[in-house]
Amino acid sequence: MPSLRVGLIYGCFGIVCMLCPIAAKAQSPVIRLEGDQLRVAASGLHILGSETLQRLHNGIAMNLVFSLGIGPGRNSKPATAETFSFVVSYDIFEEKFAVSRISPNPRSVTHLSESAVQTWCLDSIALPLLNMGQDQPFWVTFEYHIEEPRPVDSESSSGSLIGQLVDIFSRKSQKQESSASFVLGPFRISELRRQR
Amino acid sequence: MPKRVILLIGFLAIAAALYAQQATIEKVELSGIVEDRLSANLRDALRRLEGQPYDSQSADQIAQRIQSELPDYVATPTTAPGAQPNRVRLIYSVAHNINSRYLVEAVELRAIDRSKVSGALWEEMQKMVGHPVNDAVADRLKDRLVMEFKKSDLHVTRSVIRGDQPQHVKIIYQGHSTNSFSFSFGSGSYHSKQKFSGKLTLGYSRFDVIGVAADLMNNSNELMERYAGYRGGIWAEQKRVRFSVNYSSLRAQWSPATQQAAGNGASSPLYRLRDTIEPSAKITISPAVHLTLGVAATQLQMQSPTLHFISTLRAIGNIEYRHSSKSQKNVFDGNYELHVAGHTLGGDAVYTRNLLNQNYKFSPNPASKVPLGATNGLAVSFELGRISGNAPMFDRFSLGNVDTLLGWNKYDISPLGASRMAYGSVGYLTKYLSVWFETGSVWDPDQPRVLRKSVSLRVPLGTALHLNGPARIVLDVVSPSMGIPIRGSHANPMFAIGGGN
Numbered sequence: 001m002p003s004l005r006v007g008l009i010y011g012c013f014g015i016v017c018m019l020c021p022i023a024a025k026a027q028s029p030v031i032r033l034e035g036d037q038l039r040v041a042a043s044g045l046h047i048l049g050s051e052t053l054q055r056l057h058n059g060i061a062m063n064l065v066f067s068l069g070i071g072p073g074r075n076s077k078p079a080t081a082e083t084f085s086f087v088v089s090y091d092i093f094e095e096k097f098a099v100s101r102i103s104p105n106p107r108s109v110t111h112l113s114e115s116a117v118q119t120w121c122l123d124s125i126a127l128p129l130l131n132m133g134q135d136q137p138f139w140v141t142f143e144y145h146i147e148e149p150r151p152v153d154s155e156s157s158s159g160s161l162i163g164q165l166v167d168i169f170s171r172k173s174q175k176q177e178s179s180a181s182f183v184l185g186p187f188r189i190s191e192l193r194r195q196r
Numbered sequence: 197m198p199k200r201v202i203l204l205i206g207f208l209a210i211a212a213a214l215y216a217q218q219a220t221i222e223k224v225e226l227s228g229i230v231e232d233r234l235s236a237n238l239r240d241a242l243r244r245l246e247g248q249p250y251d252s253q254s255a256d257q258i259a260q261r262i263q264s265e266l267p268d269y270v271a272t273p274t275t276a277p278g279a280q281p282n283r284v285r286l287i288y289s290v291a292h293n294i295n296s297r298y299l300v301e302a303v304e305l306r307a308i309d310r311s312k313v314s315g316a317l318w319e320e321m322q323k324m325v326g327h328p329v330n331d332a333v334a335d336r337l338k339d340r341l342v343m344e345f346k347k348s349d350l351h352v353t354r355s356v357i358r359g360d361q362p363q364h365v366k367i368i369y370q371g372h373s374t375n376s377f378s379f380s381f382g383s384g385s386y387h388s389k390q391k392f393s394g395k396l397t398l399g400y401s402r403f404d405v406i407g408v409a410a411d412l413m414n415n416s417n418e419l420m421e422r423y424a425g426y427r428g429g430i431w432a433e434q435k436r437v438r439f440s441v442n443y444s445s446l447r448a449q450w451s452p453a454t455q456q457a458a459g460n461g462a463s464s465p466l467y468r469l470r471d472t473i474e475p476s477a478k479i480t481i482s483p484a485v486h487l488t489l490g491v492a493a494t495q496l497q498m499q500s501p502t503l504h505f506i507s508t509l510r511a512i513g514n515i516e517y518r519h520s521s522k523s524q525k526n527v528f529d530g531n532y533e534l535h536v537a538g539h540t541l542g543g544d545a546v547y548t549r550n551l552l553n554q555n556y557k558f559s560p561n562p563a564s565k566v567p568l569g570a571t572n573g574l575a576v577s578f579e580l581g582r583i584s585g586n587a588p589m590f591d592r593f594s595l596g597n598v599d600t601l602l603g604w605n606k607y608d609i610s611p612l613g614a615s616r617m618a619y620g621s622v623g624y625l626t627k628y629l630s631v632w633f634e635t636g637s638v639w640d641p642d643q644p645r646v647l648r649k650s651v652s653l654r655v656p657l658g659t660a661l662h663l664n665g666p667a668r669i670v671l672d673v674v675s676p677s678m679g680i681p682i683r684g685s686h687a688n689p690m691f692a693i694g695g696g697n
Contacts, residue, residue, distance in 0.1 A: 050483045051435075059356025059365065061293035061331060087268075087292035092358055092365065098270055098294035106268030110294060149292070149331075 031140050031184055033192040037126040040068065040142055047118050048088070049178045052146050056090040056097070063149045064088050068127045069141040074183055078141050084125050087149060088117055132189060139185035146178045219250045221286045222278035227328045228291035234265055242288070250275065250284055262290055272297035274328055274363075289328040296331065300324045301359035301366055308352070308371035314344060324367060329356060334367055341369060349374040351403075376401045384673065385417050385598040385695035389605045393417040393598075393695075406432045413446075417597045417695060419590055420606065420613045421448040423470065436480040446470045448589075453611040464500035465589050465612065471495045476512065488514040491541075496588060506544040508588055510537035530554035535591060547585030551593075551617075554578055573625045579636075581617035593617035595636045595648070598695030602634070602679025603650035605690070614638035616645075628660045629653060634679075652679035 029042035052062055064086040069078025085102040091110075097117045098110040101124055109120060132138065224242045231239055238261055245258070255273040262271035274297055275284040289296040303321040305313065317340050324333060338354050345352075351372040359366050378399040385393045393415040401407030408430050416422035429442035450458070450466050458464045476490025494508040516531035531553050538546030559573035579600075581593045592613030596606035600619055619636030635649045654677040658668030677692040 050480070054483065058353075059293075059295045059329075060354065061295075089293040089295060091294045092356060093298070093363065100268045100270060100292045102268045102292075106266075108263065108268060108270050110270060 028182055028184060029142055031142075031187060031192070032195065033129070033189065034126070036129050038068070038070065038129050038140065039126050040122050042118070042122060045118070045180075047121075047144060047146070047178075047180075048114060049146075052178055053114070055148065056088060057092070059090070059092050061087050061089040061149055063147050064121060065145055065147075066121065066125055067141070067143040068125055070127060070129070070132075071139050071141065072137075074139050074185065076139075080127060080130075081141070082127055084121075086121050086124075129189060134190040134193075135188050137186035137188055139183060140187065141181070141183050143181040144179065219275075219282055219284045220278075221245050221248055221250050222280070222283040223285050225285060225287045227287055227289045227330060228296055228332075229266070229269070234262065238262065238265060245286060250286065255286060259288060262288060266290060268292070270294055270297075274299060276326060287328055291328075291331065293329065293331050295356050295365060296329045298329060298356075298359075298363055298365045300327055300329055301361055301364035303367045304369070306368055306370045307373075308341070308345070308350065308369060312345070313341065317341065317344060321367075321369075329365060329367065338369060345371075372404060374403055376404070376407075383413070383415065383417070383695075386691075386693040387417065387598050387695075388691040389607075390416045390422075390597060405434065406430075411444075417599065420454060420592060420594050420611075421450055421466075421589060423448050423590075438478040438480075439476075440478070441473070441475045443473045444471070446472075451607045451611065453607040457611040458500075460500050462501050464498070466499055467496040467589070468499050468503075469495075469497040470590060474512075484519055485515070485517045488512070488516075493543075494588070494590075507542075508537055508545040509541045509543035510535045510545075511541060525559055527557045527559070528555070535587075537587075538585070545586060545588055547583055547587040547591070549581070549583045549587055549591050551581045552579065572627065575623040575625060576621070578620040579617065580619075583615035587615065589613060593638050595619055595638050598677070598692045600634065601636055601648055601650050601681075602632075602652040602677060602692055603681040603690050604648055604679075609648065610638050614640050614643075616640065627656070629655055649682040650679050651682065652677055 029040050029045060032039050032041060047064070048056070055062060066084040066086075067081060068084070069081030071078040082104070084104070087100045087102060089098050090096075091098060094111070096110065097112040097114065098108065099112060099117055099120055100106070100108045101121075105124075107124075112120060224245050226234075226242070234242075238258075241258060241261070245254070248254075252273075259271045259273050263269065269290045269292060271288060271290045274287045274289055276287060276299055278284050287299075291297075303324055310318070317337065320340075321337055324330065324337075334354055338352055342350065342352050351374065353370050353372065355368045355370065356365050357368055358364075376399075378397070378401075380397045380399075381394060382397060383393060383395045387393075395411050395413040395415065397409060397411050399407060399409040409428070411427040412425075413427065414422070414424040423446040425444065425446035427442055427444035427446075429440055431438060431440035433439075447469055448467055455466065458466045472492055472494040474490060474492040476488055478486055478488045480486055490512045492508075492510050492512055494510075496506050496508065498504050498506055512533070512535055514531055514533040516529070518527070518529040520527040533549075533551045533553075535547075535549040537543055537548075555575070555577040557573055557575045561572065583592065589612070592615065594606040594610065594613045595601045595617065596604035596609045600621075601609075617636070617638045619634070621632055621634040623630055623632040630653070632652045632654070633649070634652065635647060637645050637647045639645045655675055656672045657675045658671030661668075661671065663671060674694050677695075678689050679692065680689045681687050
């Protein structure tokens with residue numbers, strides 16, 4: 001049955017094609033140690049998904065919020081955590097990205113490629129490992145979400161209190177375009193130092 | 197390059213630079229933030245620029261000072277014409293969105309009834325023209341627009357696109373109705389030998405995530421049969437996946453040439469009715485790559501030797517892509533489709549059908565306002581098809597219709613269709629005329645391969661007559677074509693309306 005064999009080959013090819021993006025999406029970020037700073041690398045992740053890229057290409061700025069935390073157990077609340085906020089936009093003429101780090105340590109950079117946006121953001125993320133034993137196990141939570149920002153209107157025409165209230169209540173809640181959450185571990189400082 | 201031209205360009209560049217330097221700053225404006233967020237020193241520096249000759253270096257230095265005080269923002273200077281000639285407004289855009297440095301050229305509404313927008317809101321929107329993009333103001337106006345259309349539950353999205361002038365943009369408010377109804381006529385064509393084809397579509401969708409569609413169709417162009425009937429379907433879309441289930445009931449009509457070739461014996465492949473149910477899922481792997489997987493169950497009412505039914509159950513896979521260069525000058529698209537029927541799936545037919553289709557289009561001026569299909573350019577495409585096994589008539593290949601080998605009649609080439617197909621075309625497109633050279637062959641394994649060629653001409657009427665709006669679109673769609681077969685004798689032309697490459 002040659003046609004059955006051919007059909008099966010093409011069917012497998014189709015399934016592989018279908019699973020490729022899922023497999024890519026399944027890649028987890030990598031945790032590493034630089035001095036006393038815990039850092040994240042995520043070359044296999046595509047944080048700016050297709051929908052987000054579409055919005056960026058439409059000239060809309062997007063909020064990118066990361067959260068990095070350290071906890072004693074997989075399901076325990078992180079003992080130390082920090083949130084890192086960025087605004088990403090895409091220059092529709094120069095076809096390059098710009099990123100503003102809002103907090104902490106505000107800073108801006110322009111003329112980035114799509115991959116450089118992710119690298120620049122992740123390079124900005126670090127959490128100090130303080131008061132932790134070399135062989136004490138810990139878990140890392142890494143989360144991110146992307147949403148369309150609702151910037152504060154500095155030149156709002158609603159001068160009256162009632163006008164401002166109408167403005168506030170007529171605003172819709174921020175819609176999250178994309179998000180992901182990872183719990184990684186257990187790690188030990190001594191092991192992370194050896195992996196460097 | 198001749199020396200004179202270089203000298204002229206140099207002279208013009210120096211003159212432009214001198215002219216720009218002579219421009220006096222009429223006013224300094226700050227966009228995106230309130231002035232109080234800057235230090236008193238910086239505010240003074242901004243004020244001191246007023247009345248001074250414009251100098252881009254000094255303007256950039258001030259922008260850097262703004263950015264050092266507000267490091268999470270991108271600060272860029274932009275100039276706009278002043279109230280008097282040779283005067284400019286120096287605008288510092290301070291924002292998170294890099295596009296805030298561009299001036300708004302126009303604000304447009306799409307799929308939103310302008311007459312239903314209040315005069316005050318429209319006026320507010322137009323106030324953005326001539327100023328840098330301000331996301332906060334633009335979003336506030338979007339919210340007001342939504343409020344004004346609250347009864348019709350309109351969903352509005354905003355986008356920023358390149359304007360017609362350099363460094364200028366347009367702000368677009370695009371409406372998306374909660375409930376959307378559509379009625380359209382598509383796939384319309386006329387072929388001098390195969391006559392009319394067309395499809396009426398009625399659709400309804402809610403939130404653009406679920407919908408139903410019904411088609412009434414009569415088509416002699418696509419397959420070896422003329423089929424007429426209806427198709428109804430329901431679809432639901434969630435992010436990357438679109439599920440759909442379609443049911444169609446079509447009556448087949450065969451040309452005398454096909455009937456004669458098929459005969460009246462038990463082996464005749466002709467049927468009277470074709471009912472199909474087809475559930476499928478279309479997966480968006482990336483915005484440019486889509487994969488469709490599905491199954492189709494078809495019941496055929498065969499007409500020879502006596503009326504009886506046979507069924508076909510096939511698995512369908514299709515992968516399609518589209519890629520364009522950054523400049524949009526080069527556009528590639530194509531798809532590969534696979535049908536596998538019988539075997540473990542069941543049904544009376546056992547076959548595998550492969551179809552590969554690739555297209556390339558080159559447009560030297562893709563940004564031109566000439567509608568798609570009427571721009572100058574070059575188009576190349578090819579198709580390869582292969583069937584293993586015994587496919588029913590609706591899955592067999594044919595060439596010689598409005599879209600392929602115009603000038604040849606598919607019933608003369610192969611009245612029963614074929615299980616192998618190779619086709620290629622090259623077209624040169626202009627505003628007034630497009631010229632195509634087509635070549636292709638359909639054959640069965642035990643038949644000789646005959647390569648047929650034709651040349652066809654098509655006049656995009658709407659564009660050629662310089663019409664605007666819907667009249668141009670309609671006339672472009674129903675544009676006439678003429679195809680001439682390239683052969684030794686009897687090269688009688690064939691005429692067609694609509695369709696085409």
